[in-house]
Amino acid sequence: MRMIPAWLEGWLLRLIGVPAAQSRLVDVCRTALEGRAPVSVLDLGCGSGVYAGLLPFERYTGVDRSRQCIESARSHCRHSGASFQCADVSAFLADDKGPYDLVLMVGLLHHLDDSTGRAVLEASARLLTQGGVAVSVDPVLLPRQRPMARLMALLDRGNHVRTREGYGALVPDALRIHEQRVSGSELRVPQDLLLMVMRRAW
Numbered sequence: 001m002r003m004i005p006a007w008l009e010g011w012l013l014r015l016i017g018v019p020a021a022q023s024r025l026v027d028v029c030r031t032a033l034e035g036r037a038p039v040s041v042l043d044l045g046c047g048s049g050v051y052a053g054l055l056p057f058e059r060y061t062g063v064d065r066s067r068q069c070i071e072s073a074r075s076h077c078r079h080s081g082a083s084f085q086c087a088d089v090s091a092f093l094a095d096d097k098g099p100y101d102l103v104l105m106v107g108l109l110h111h112l113d114d115s116t117g118r119a120v121l122e123a124s125a126r127l128l129t130q131g132g133v134a135v136s137v138d139p140v141l142l143p144r145q146r147p148m149a150r151l152m153a154l155l156d157r158g159n160h161v162r163t164r165e166g167y168g169a170l171v172p173d174a175l176r177i178h179e180q181r182v183s184g185s186e187l188r189v190p191q192d193l194l195l196m197v198m199r200r201a202w
């Protein structure tokens, strides 16, 4: 059940700059893919599937364990190449064969414990096409952090908000970190986010 009406949620998201941050992330993905549009996209922890409306693709698969999110995604997305599955990401990855040009994990890794996070990245590496990229964004704990940003990270619903090194330690040998960057100005709220762009190591 919705706690607030859709129009108010949309207005609040615009107020804090979420749509602008989402389109910047789409640009990051395009740049990482060296300008070419991804043919196939896997969005792990897709929520209500907002990136299915922002990214170009021929095939998009969104996975989320929240039934409410998946129902919302299905009702909003009209693209014939998009599909949404209500599943735990680990269960989904155990069966899926890919391949994907882009594996997106926006706000996912900080919900996963270390062994699950590592296994999810390992499986993502296996599913990437040659030249494909995996991109993650998560709240991060920093050594010297604005008190409000630290509080935001600690109050996050994800139980595994990590340091930059902690997220880096999840990356398996099968992937190499192409870019790892902290930004404290993505949103108009005090929040520090870590972006990781990963490529197949071989």
Ligand SMILES: C[S@@+](CC[C@H](N)C(=O)[O-])C[C@H]1O[C@@H](n2cnc3c(N)ncnc32)[C@H](O)[C@@H]1O
Pocket: 044, 045, 046, 047, 048, 049, 050, 063, 064, 065, 066, 069, 087, 088, 089, 090, 105, 106, 107, 108, 111, 112
């Ligand atoms: C912070 S939200 C981000 C949603 C979306 N990626 C976005 O940017 O709008 C994190 C999402 O990950 C999903 N999630 C967390 N752990 C998961 C798991 N183990 N399997 C599947 N989905 C998961 C949650 O249900 C939630 O929708």
